[in-house]
Amino acid sequence: MKHDPALSGKLIDGKAIARRLTDRVKAEAEALRERTGKIPGLAVVLVGDDPASEVYVKNKAIQTHRAGMRSFMHMLPETTSQDELLELIERLNADPQIHGILVQLPLPRQIDPILVTNAIAPHKDVDGLGEVNAGRLSLGIDGLVPCTPLGCLMLLKETLPDLRGLHAVIIGASNLVGKPMAQLLLKEGCTVSVGHIDTRDPRGLAREGDILVVATGKNGLVRGDWVKPGATVIDVGITRIALPDGKTRLVGDVAFDEAAPVAGHITPVPGGVGPMTIACLLHNTLQAARAILDHASPDHKAS
Ligand SMILES: NC(=O)C1=CN([C@@H]2O[C@H](COP(=O)(O)OP(=O)(O)OC[C@H]3O[C@@H](n4cnc5c(N)ncnc54)[C@H](OP(=O)(O)O)[C@@H]3O)[C@@H](O)[C@H]2O)C=CC1
Numbered sequence: 001m002k003h004d005p006a007l008s009g010k011l012i013d014g015k016a017i018a019r020r021l022t023d024r025v026k027a028e029a030e031a032l033r034e035r036t037g038k039i040p041g042l043a044v045v046l047v048g049d050d051p052a053s054e055v056y057v058k059n060k061a062i063q064t065h066r067a068g069m070r071s072f073m074h075m076l077p078e079t080t081s082q083d084e085l086l087e088l089i090e091r092l093n094a095d096p097q098i099h100g101i102l103v104q105l106p107l108p109r110q111i112d113p114i115l116v117t118n119a120i121a122p123h124k125d126v127d128g129l130g131e132v133n134a135g136r137l138s139l140g141i142d143g144l145v146p147c148t149p150l151g152c153l154m155l156l157k158e159t160l161p162d163l164r165g166l167h168a169v170i171i172g173a174s175n176l177v178g179k180p181m182a183q184l185l186l187k188e189g190c191t192v193s194v195g196h197i198d199t200r201d202p203r204g205l206a207r208e209g210d211i212l213v214v215a216t217g218k219n220g221l222v223r224g225d226w227v228k229p230g231a232t233v234i235d236v237g238i239t240r241i242a243l244p245d246g247k248t249r250l251v252g253d254v255a256f257d258e259a260a261p262v263a264g265h266i267t268p269v270p271g272g273v274g275p276m277t278i279a280c281l282l283h284n285t286l287q288a289a290r291a292i293l294d295h296a297s298p299d300h301k302a303s
């Protein structure tokens with residue numbers, strides 16, 4: 001169905017758009033290296049084994065290398081204590097080779113995700129989840145913007161000539177995706193609605209969206225009759241499902257075969273939001289490295 005020629009004009013090609021962004025980041029990372037002699041470094045921390053996080057880790061390592069950056073992986077056991085994780089973050093905050101730090105979510109239940117994301121130095125918080133960057137986003141001040149919503153916004157801007165005045169409906173209200181997505185679309189002039197688990201009529205709400213962004217982690221939640229005809233649909237969900245032949249496949253939160261004929265434009269899974277998240281992470285790591293290396297101020301001097 002995804003390769004149906006009737007749908008090909010509707011598909012938003014996240015993979016191609018991400019490749020263009022990554023190529024720009026690579027060129028700028030090279031220029032930074034010529035100016036400063038330093039290579040942007042990204043530290044990624046994964047505690048335990050969330051399946052969506054494993055997909056992210058694998059693709060991130062490949063793309064980080066492609067963009068001419070260094071990646072430092074820290075894989076910790078499921079039983080890691082909060083104090084152990086906080087100690088690691090302190091070391092990464094102090095390490096001059098590291099310009100960006102990302103802690104993969106969700107974390108095991110013994111660890112408070114807010115405490116952990118707030119422990120990352122704000123100028124290294126490339127996922128933009130700490131209170132400083134989240135606060136800046138909500139106040140409309142420049143800062144590090146969460147990678148997935150930033151990538152979704154780039155896809156929307158590539159697809160639609162003008163976002164102003166459109167009704168954007170977001171299903172899912174997490175700190176990682178739904179809430180920062182709402183802030184970004186509000187800043188773009190959309191009228192924004194956010195649905196979540198307690199929303200009484202999520203289908204009725206979704207059907208009002210000129211833009212529909214779905215980030216719930218419930219595969220196939222959004223059926224064809226949840227989509228306003230002609231709407232632009234952005235599917236953030238990533239679930240790995242087992243097939244009868246023993247292989248696995250990635251699926252989103254939108255029932256693609258039903259939604260695609262109704263939508264004006266739609267992202268596939270895979271090949272939609274996922275590659276954009278990674279490209280935006282590299283973009284944010286470059287921004288963070290530049291802020292540290294180009295205009296090092298006493299509180300975040302590199303070495
Ligand atoms: N492609 C990519 O780059 C990325 C993909 N993901 C994927 O996106 C999905 C969402 O991630 P994340 O935001 O972290 O997940 P969370 O579990 O943190 O949040 C899910 C949100 O969806 C809401 N929700 C859950 N079920 C329903 C429902 N039936 N109807 C309406 N709302 C519902 C929850 O409501 P409530 O708040 O009330 O519980 C919550 O707000 C996951 O599949 C994740 O793997 C995440 C990040 C990046």
Ligand SMILES: Nc1nc(=O)c2c([nH]1)NC[C@@H]1CN(c3ccc(C(=O)N[C@@H](CCC(=O)O)C(=O)O)cc3)C=[N+]21
Nearest residue numbers: 052053055056059103104105238270271272274275277
């Ligand atoms: N702090 C934090 N930030 C995140 O952004 C974050 C996280 N934690 N935890 C896990 C989720 C999941 N996530 C993905 C990113 C890219 C792909 C990705 O590359 N997807 C490819 C997969 C291609 C393939 O391998 O088949 C695609 O959709 O085309 C998937 C999933 C980021 N997340």
Ligand SMILES: [Mg+2]
Nearest residue numbers: 106174197217
């Ligand atoms: Mg939840």
